[in-house]
Amino acid sequence: MFEETLTIGQLQQQLESYLQKDAFSGFPEVLQESTSHIMQMKGKRIRPVMLLTACQAFGGDISRAMGPASAMEVYHNFSLVHDDIIDEADIRRGRPTVHKSFGLNKAILTGDAMLLHSFVLLKRGPDDKLSAMLKVFSKATTQVMEGEQYDVNFEDIPEVTEEEYMMMIEFKTSVLLAASLQIGAIIGNASPEDQQRIYDFGLNLGLAFQIKDDYLDAFGDEKSFGKKIGGDILMNKKTYLLITALKQADAETRKKIFDLFEVQDEDKKIAQMLEIFTMLGVNEITFAKMEALYRQSLEALNRLTLDKESKKMLFELAEMVYHRTH
Amino acid sequence: MFEETLTIGQLQQQLESYLQKDAFSGFPEVLQESTSHIMQMKGKRIRPVMLLTACQAFGGDISRAMGPASAMEVYHNFSLVHDDIIDEADIRRGRPTVHKSFGLNKAILTGDAMLLHSFVLLKRGPDDKLSAMLKVFSKATTQVMEGEQYDVNFEDIPEVTEEEYMMMIEFKTSVLLAASLQIGAIIGNASPEDQQRIYDFGLNLGLAFQIKDDYLDAFGDEKSFGKKIGGDILMNKKTYLLITALKQADAETRKKIFDLFEVQDEDKKIAQMLEIFTMLGVNEITFAKMEALYRQSLEALNRLTLDKESKKMLFELAEMVYHRTH
Numbered sequence: 001m002f003e004e005t006l007t008i009g010q011l012q013q014q015l016e017s018y019l020q021k022d023a024f025s026g027f028p029e030v031l032q033e034s035t036s037h038i039m040q041m042k043g044k045r046i047r048p049v050m051l052l053t054a055c056q057a058f059g060g061d062i063s064r065a066m067g068p069a070s071a072m073e074v075y076h077n078f079s080l081v082h083d084d085i086i087d088e089a090d091i092r093r094g095r096p097t098v099h100k101s102f103g104l105n106k107a108i109l110t111g112d113a114m115l116l117h118s119f120v121l122l123k124r125g126p127d128d129k130l131s132a133m134l135k136v137f138s139k140a141t142t143q144v145m146e147g148e149q150y151d152v153n154f155e156d157i158p159e160v161t162e163e164e165y166m167m168m169i170e171f172k173t174s175v176l177l178a179a180s181l182q183i184g185a186i187i188g189n190a191s192p193e194d195q196q197r198i199y200d201f202g203l204n205l206g207l208a209f210q211i212k213d214d215y216l217d218a219f220g221d222e223k224s225f226g227k228k229i230g231g232d233i234l235m236n237k238k239t240y241l242l243i244t245a246l247k248q249a250d251a252e253t254r255k256k257i258f259d260l261f262e263v264q265d266e267d268k269k270i271a272q273m274l275e276i277f278t279m280l281g282v283n284e285i286t287f288a289k290m291e292a293l294y295r296q297s298l299e300a301l302n303r304l305t306l307d308k309e310s311k312k313m314l315f316e317l318a319e320m321v322y323h324r325t326h
Numbered sequence: 327m328f329e330e331t332l333t334i335g336q337l338q339q340q341l342e343s344y345l346q347k348d349a350f351s352g353f354p355e356v357l358q359e360s361t362s363h364i365m366q367m368k369g370k371r372i373r374p375v376m377l378l379t380a381c382q383a384f385g386g387d388i389s390r391a392m393g394p395a396s397a398m399e400v401y402h403n404f405s406l407v408h409d410d411i412i413d414e415a416d417i418r419r420g421r422p423t424v425h426k427s428f429g430l431n432k433a434i435l436t437g438d439a440m441l442l443h444s445f446v447l448l449k450r451g452p453d454d455k456l457s458a459m460l461k462v463f464s465k466a467t468t469q470v471m472e473g474e475q476y477d478v479n480f481e482d483i484p485e486v487t488e489e490e491y492m493m494m495i496e497f498k499t500s501v502l503l504a505a506s507l508q509i510g511a512i513i514g515n516a517s518p519e520d521q522q523r524i525y526d527f528g529l530n531l532g533l534a535f536q537i538k539d540d541y542l543d544a545f546g547d548e549k550s551f552g553k554k555i556g557g558d559i560l561m562n563k564k565t566y567l568l569i570t571a572l573k574q575a576d577a578e579t580r581k582k583i584f585d586l587f588e589v590q591d592e593d594k595k596i597a598q599m600l601e602i603f604t605m606l607g608v609n610e611i612t613f614a615k616m617e618a619l620y621r622q623s624l625e626a627l628n629r630l631t632l633d634k635e636s637k638k639m640l641f642e643l644a645e646m647v648y649h650r651t652h
Binding site for chain 1: 352353354355356357408411412430431432434435437438439441442443445446449453456457460461464465467468471472474475476478479
């Protein structure tokens, strides 16, 4: 039997069509509008496309993977709805957030229903894989919530260690990428060893991505980064840069950094913090860290027992994530 | 092999011990305290005990049902945490609610993690029953959210039909009781017919319970009801009583009822609404309705292909729910 391999673009299209037509059958009608509001802020659908790509790479039937792939996207969007409440964010991708448009109560219920629906979608995968998929999905999504709570807690403590920070971003961002890939591999009947490798590929890719996000906020090109430089600095956010700076600094410079937290003049605050970062070599250390993580990610990818073409498609995805401009 | 049948009290004890020792292993540590806060407001654990009783009645291994039983309780408690936010309730069972004690953000995340954990607990049931349990659980919990949203919507519309009201309470209250019983029956290897019967038993029991709750708010004995009479009347809540009154009333009396919505004097408002209810025979109609539903519930129970002893235990549970005093 000859089966054509779909490109990433084609997988994105199939997924989009499934999300439009099938994914929300059985979903509460009273919550459809508020759910569409967030689901239509498209983005790259990176998690479900990763799942489908992994499934296809191992020779799995991608038509059986559409439910689980959508589960990852719906779960991710649920977390955005509730995160936006917690962060008191009014705008996402240029549109009002769900709680801004529909009120707090409806935003809570919309998120709840989406979280629940992600399990309904996961169940649409192959029945003989249900238990394995559910195990990976529950673990990852529990960790995402734990990561979110760490992130909230970090705001109230003066200093965070690098280890604490790495664990937070692993839980909050990376495990869902890793789990998406592993679930695709499960549907494709991958060996436990390959499941672990593809999980590690996703985990390190997610870490590299997150640290690059911190890096670009301070050292990015404003035009291609798409937002104003220094937003994290203004919010005294505990990024990899700040943690590294505090680690590198002597007592006097540490005091300067903590004093800068209180400075009101925005331009002055950003400029002086960037000077300290540069003086301490924070940009080189951070760049080296994210590049090392990305290499680790690609090494795990390379260890997969897959043909060249399949590896190339996964590499293409990694490049999309790591070298995104916005 | 001789196996002793456990009483309802013994099942409650075993469940409580499982909830204390085992149920929250793997649960995010940062959210343990806020979760314990709500889980320790014990109550009767009616849903998990129903699941265990149904499982035992069909000869199932209740030690394999402890995870799914806890799933029902954790799901129920998740819904209380988020409902209390939505209802702006400060007190539950004499203690501050989760959002009151831990803040809005932590209450949202705590609820989310509990909802997610209910699936983790369900998965602890027998693997060969996972797909069937998940189907029943997802459907019921989706309906609960739909019912909750209907309930919120009802506040903003002037009048609700009896059909709309019955659907709301079915979704918001009954389906979770019904699903608890069905999942217990599934673990006990009950036939599809018996699964349907035990589901109907729980569904009608829940409806009878909910209408009785409305009834006691107006016509209950203040001492045994445990709260002040007329709370629903003061809030202009669209109860079965109010809906029946508006249905029975002529144009003049309907106007009187709508005028009463605006009355500020609490004692006067309650007294006059009760007079109208009595004049229209709302108490008899409501009493007859809840008794009819309870009988339907017991008829479904009676049709189960179970021995006398097992039916008696399920009947005992029904009496506990329907004839509760608080």
